[in-house]
Amino acid sequence: MRQYNKEVIYGIYGDEEDLLQAVRNAKNKHLEIMDVFSPFPVHGMDQALGLSESRLHYAGFVYGMIGTLTAFLGMSWIFTRDWPIIFGGKPHWPVPAFIPITFELTVLFAAWGMTITFYTICGLWPGVSNPQLDLRTTDDKFCIAFDKAEVSESDAKSFFNETGAEEVNSKSI
Amino acid sequence: MAGGIVAPVRRPLVEGHKTYHQITEDLCSPTERTPTRAWVIAFIAAVSLLAYGLFCICWTIWMGTGTWNLNRTIGWGYDITNFVWWIGIGHAGTLISAILMLFRQRWRTGVNRAAEAMTIFAVICAALFPLIHVGRIWVVFYFFPYPNTRGALWPNFNSPLLWDVFAISTYFSVSLLFWYTGLVPDFATIRNRATGLRKRIYNSLSFGWTGSAKHWQRWEALSLVLAGLSTPLVLSVHTIVSFDFATSVIPGWHTTIFPPYFVAGAIFSGFAMVQTLMIMTRKILKLEEYITLEHIESMNKVILVTGTIVGVAYLTELFIAWYSGYVYEQFAFFNRAMGVYWWAYFGMMACNVLSPQIFWVKRFRRSVLITFIMSIFVNIGMWFERFVIIATTLARDYLPSSWSYYYPSWVEIGIFAGTIGLFFTLYMIFTRVAPVVAIAEVKHILKVGGDQYIGKNATHKASSHTHSETDIIHEH
Numbered sequence: 060m061r062q063y064n065k066e067v068i069y070g071i072y073g074d075e076e077d078l079l080q081a082v083r084n085a086k087n088k089h090l091e092i093m094d095v096f097s098p099f100p101v102h103g104m105d106q107a108l109g110l111s112e113s114r115l116h117y118a119g120f121v122y123g124m125i126g127t128l129t130a131f132l133g134m135s136w137i138f139t140r141d142w143p144i145i146f147g148g149k150p151h152w153p154v155p156a157f158i159p160i161t162f163e164l165t166v167l168f169a170a171w172g173m174t175i176t177f178y179t180i181c182g183l184w185p186g187v188s189n190p191q192l193d194l195r196t197t198d199d200k201f202c203i204a205f206d207k208a209e210v211s212e213s214d215a216k217s218f219f220n221e222t223g224a225e226e227v228n229s230k231s232i
Numbered sequence: 233m234a235g236g237i238v239a240p241v242r243r244p245l246v247e248g249h250k251t252y253h254q255i256t257e258d259l260c261s262p263t264e265r266t267p268t269r270a271w272v273i274a275f276i277a278a279v280s281l282l283a284y285g286l287f288c289i290c291w292t293i294w295m296g297t298g299t300w301n302l303n304r305t306i307g308w309g310y311d312i313t314n315f316v317w318w319i320g321i322g323h324a325g326t327l328i329s330a331i332l333m334l335f336r337q338r339w340r341t342g343v344n345r346a347a348e349a350m351t352i353f354a355v356i357c358a359a360l361f362p363l364i365h366v367g368r369i370w371v372v373f374y375f376f377p378y379p380n381t382r383g384a385l386w387p388n389f390n391s392p393l394l395w396d397v398f399a400i401s402t403y404f405s406v407s408l409l410f411w412y413t414g415l416v417p418d419f420a421t422i423r424n425r426a427t428g429l430r431k432r433i434y435n436s437l438s439f440g441w442t443g444s445a446k447h448w449q450r451w452e453a454l455s456l457v458l459a460g461l462s463t464p465l466v467l468s469v470h471t472i473v474s475f476d477f478a479t480s481v482i483p484g485w486h487t488t489i490f491p492p493y494f495v496a497g498a499i500f501s502g503f504a505m506v507q508t509l510m511i512m513t514r515k516i517l518k519l520e521e522y523i524t525l526e527h528i529e530s531m532n533k534v535i536l537v538t539g540t541i542v543g544v545a546y547l548t549e550l551f552i553a554w555y556s557g558y559v560y561e562q563f564a565f566f567n568r569a570m571g572v573y574w575w576a577y578f579g580m581m582a583c584n585v586l587s588p589q590i591f592w593v594k595r596f597r598r599s600v601l602i603t604f605i606m607s608i609f610v611n612i613g614m615w616f617e618r619f620v621i622i623a624t625t626l627a628r629d630y631l632p633s634s635w636s637y638y639y640p641s642w643v644e645i646g647i648f649a650g651t652i653g654l655f656f657t658l659y660m661i662f663t664r665v666a667p668v669v670a671i672a673e674v675k676h677i678l679k680v681g682g683d684q685y686i687g688k689n690a691t692h693k694a695s696s697h698t699h700s701e702t703d704i705i706h707e708h
Contacts, residue, residue, distance in 0.1 A: 061440075098252065098421065099672040100448040108445055113453035119461075134389045137377070146390050159395040159472055163402040166461050170406040174413060177454045178439060181447045183416070187440035194424040196443050197417070199252035 061182075061189055063232050067093060068215045069192050069204040070224030075101045078201040081222035082107040090218060091209040096196040119173040126168025130161040190232035200225075244683035245339055248521040249691070252675050259667040259674070260422050262517045267664065270516065278656035285650005288643045289364055297367050299643045305636040306626045310644040311365045313618040314651065317501070318358035319400065319473055320494075320614060323466055324502025325351025326407050329414070330462035333455070338681055341673040342527045345418075345666070346513060347506045348411040353658040354505070355404045357651040362396075364647065392475035399472040403465055410458045413451070416441050417672045470498040477621065484564035484625040487552070493545035497614060500538035500584070503531050504610035509659065511604045513668055522669045525598050532597040535610065539588035542617075546585060564625060572637060573624040576616050583613020 072078045079101060085092055086109065095108065105112075134157050138144070143151045178184055196202045205215045207229075219227045250258070267275070292299055302309050325348035332340040363372055375397045377386050387394050419438035426434055441447070474494035477485035507528065514523040553565040569577050587609050590596045597603070623638045640648075662668075684691045 095445040096443045097445070097448065098256075098443060099417075099676040100452050101445075104445050105449050110446060110449055113450045115450055115453045116457050119457050123461075133377070137386045138389065142384055142386055144388075146388060149390065153390055156390045159392075159468070159475075160389060160398045162464070162468060163395075163398040166406060166465050167402040170409055170458060170461055173454060173457060174409045177413070177450055181444075181450060183439035183441060183447070185436045185439055188435055189440040189442045191424070191442055197421040197424045197441075198256045 061187070063190065065093070066207040066229065066231050067192060067204050068207055068210070068212055068227065068229045069202050070215075070219035070222075071193060071195070071226040071228075072201040072203070072223070073199070073225050075201055077223055078203065079103055079107055081203055081218075081224070084222050085203065085218060088218065090205065090214065093204045093206040093209070096192065096202040096204070098197050098199060098201075101201070115173055115177060118176050119169045122172025122176075123165045123169035125172070126164040126166070127161055129168070130164035131157055134160065192230055192232070193228070238680050238686050242681075242686060243526050244685075244687040244689075245342060245524060245526055245681035246522060246674060246678055247524055247683045249684040250521065250678065250682060252678065255675055255678070256421055256425075256671060258519070258522070259418075259669050259671045260425055262663060263422060263665060263667065264425070268516075271660065271664075275657070275660050278653050278660060281649050281653025282657050283650075283653070285647055285653055288646030288650060289360075291643055292364055292647065293369055297365065299641060301638060301641045301644065303636055303638070305629060305634045306623060306638040308622050308626060309638050310640045310648060311361045313615070313622050314648050315358050315361035315365075316473060316618045316622075317615050318354045318361075318651065318655075320470065320498035320501045320618075321505045321611075322351045322354035322358060322403075322407075322502065323470060323495075323498035324506045325349070326403070326410065326462050326466045327499055327502065328506070329410060330459040330466060333459040334463060337530075338677045339527050339530050341670055341677050341681075342523045343506060343510055343531070343669075344673070345411075345414065345670040346509060346662075346668050347502075348407060348414070349662045349666070350506060350509055350659065351407050351502075352404065352411060353655050353662075354502075355400065355407065356658070357655050359400060359404070360647075360651060360654075392472060392479050395472045396476060399469045403469045406458070406462060406465060410455075410462060413454060413458070414670055414673070415666055417443065417451070418667045418670060421671050422667070467495055470494045482564075482625060482629075483558070483560040484568065485621070487549060489545055489548055489552070493542065493549075496538045496541040496545065497584075497617060500535060500542055500588075501610060501614035503534050503538070504607040504614070507531055507535070507603055507607035508611065511600055511607070513663065517663065517668060519669060522674060525600075528600065528603055529594075529597045532591045532603060532606075535606070536588050536591040536597075539584055539610070543585035546581065560630070563628070567628045568620055568624050571624060571628060573620065573627065576620045576624060580613055580616040580620050583609045584617060587613070 070081075072081060075097065078095070078097065082092065082095060082104065086107065092108065095104065097104070104110075135152060138153075139151050145151070149156075182189065192204055193200060193202055203219075203224075207215075212229075216227060246255075248254075300309065300311070302311075325344070328340050328347045329344040332344075363369055366372055375387060375394070377389075387397075415437075416439055419434050420441035420443065423431055423434035423438050471491040471494065474490035478487060478490040480486060510523050510531075511528070514520050550565055550569075553561045556562070587606060590602070590606070627638055628635050679685050683689050
């Protein structure tokens with residue numbers, strides 16, 4: 060189990076619209092939210108939390124270009140420099156014939172590169188056990204967590220009371 | 233997608249007034265129960281078929297491809313027919329999850345998980361055939377270009393058969409990534425309900441997923457780009473499979489219509505196989521409230537459209553053969569319809585072109601029994617299509633003295649039966665270890681697709697203040 064050495068206070072909500080309102084409320088009050096957990100992606104959460112847009116697709120573009128170049132330059136080098144063979148009297152550098160493999164390798168590199176990057180930056184991998192505040196957040200509950208070092212316990216409790224949290228708990232992770 | 237405006241014509245996609253917790257219960261419980269007797273019997277049957285197929289594969293490898301009824305005239309028979317058939321079936325899953333995701337079709341959430349699983353298993357079955365067909369399976373790695381000691385001998389990058397190697401391996405691995413990334417949050421849901429060893433296994437499978445907001449944001453970004461990458465990929469795979477034929481100089485194969493015609497046929501057969509599996513799955517696992525008549529009807533519409541495209545392609549081929557004025561081409565098509573294999577052509581036309589036309593009638597589109605029977609017809613019809621294209625064309629080539637007739641040997645039939653066993657074995661294991669319907673995605677659409685929010689039995693008014701449809705699209 061990963062250790063963060065944090066004292067966390069968290070509130071449980073029963074509906075994503077209450078959660079979203081609560082997150083907006085916390086932003087207005089300048090309460091620093093540590094994390095929000097939900098059983099499915101809640102739309103509008105990114106804006107409410109002020110998360111910057113994921114840059115994963117830029118990484119995907121770079122991986123894709125690496126795939127394109129690997130395939131195209133690789134085939135070109137093999138057919139013109141390393142071992143030129145005449146197939147049926149066709150030219151040594153048949154660019155149209157390279158398109159399918161170049162396309163496939165672009166997709167292959169982009170997909171694998173992005174997926175591996177995704178799991179790495181999220182800290183998700185087989186054998187990893189990330190601490191969970193409440194097991195029900197993968198079922199039907201939604202959770203807002205504050206780090207007690209950032210937000211005082213009394214502020215957090217009154218916030219959860221105001222925004223209609225069903226439960227308030229503390230945990231060290 | 234909390235709230236959101238739903239067009240009044242939309243009907244509910246999740247029935248039974250489900251709560252989030254009820255969705256978790258319904259979709260996780262099939263993996264938590266002991267298997268029923270019916271499952272065990274069906275599993276034993278599938279494994280037996282697989283075992284017989286493995287025996288026939290070993291027999292082929294030991295004795296050589298001479299155990300097949302291929303000959304000098306007919307070099308491609310059952311093997312390539314089955315390969316193309318399976319790879320076609322393997323098109324529905326990624327089409328549903330990728331293309332329908334880009335088009336924001338919410339009904340995909342009920343069927344995408346199982347359809348993607350089916351795709352992966354079908355591609356495994358398909359890939360077996362070229363591997364065996366090369367004869368010397370132990371040197372099959374020669375397919376791949378890598379620096380080697382054979383005088384640095386490289387594969388021929390001009391060859392569509394090599395493009396196929398790249399297309400199918402890319403398709404398989406990207407589909408696997410897409411499917412598994414969707415499964416990770418659902419495995420976490422199962423993990424959090426489990427105890428002991430089961431919890432540890434699912435923790436490993438779920439990669440330690442917690443459902444943090446930043447992770448969900450990246451997860452959605454990844455899913456969207458994978459969908460964008462997979463969309464041209466799906467279309468490219470069967471296009472390249474069609475190049476195997478279209479770039480040859482065989483009359484009947486050498487046609488520019490092949491790529492779109494093959495892709496439409498692949499979607500057609502893929503959806504038929506999804507229907508076959510879904511109708512059985514929803515019945516056995518009692519998922520009728522998640523895989524509803526709405527889903528079945530939507531897929532039947534796809535079957536009707538693609539079946540009709542395939543029909544137009546058949547007729548276009550006949551017209552162009554006549555219009556070309558080229559006698560060999562004309563003979564090839566005359567021979568397909570009226571030659572020794574007329575029965576295969578008739579079966580193809582009846583199953584693929586005529587029978588799907590009953591789906592113009594709404595009552596038939598929404599009938600489970602008729603859909604099931606039709607899906608079997610389409611599966612058979614699409615198998616005939618590949619057989620017609622491959623065997624009948626080769627049986628009557630340029631030289632009448634080498635004309636021949638092809639029928640499969642017991643080994644070839646055994647391998648085909650074995651792949652059906654493999655397919656069902658994998659699918660049945662899948663229904664035991666993973667949620668057959670994507671839990672997180674169904675919860676995600678509940679408030680715009682649940683029957684308590686929309687449709688005539690709605691008890692809650694869908695809240696429209698949070699987001700409009702256009703906002704949802706612009707968020708991506």
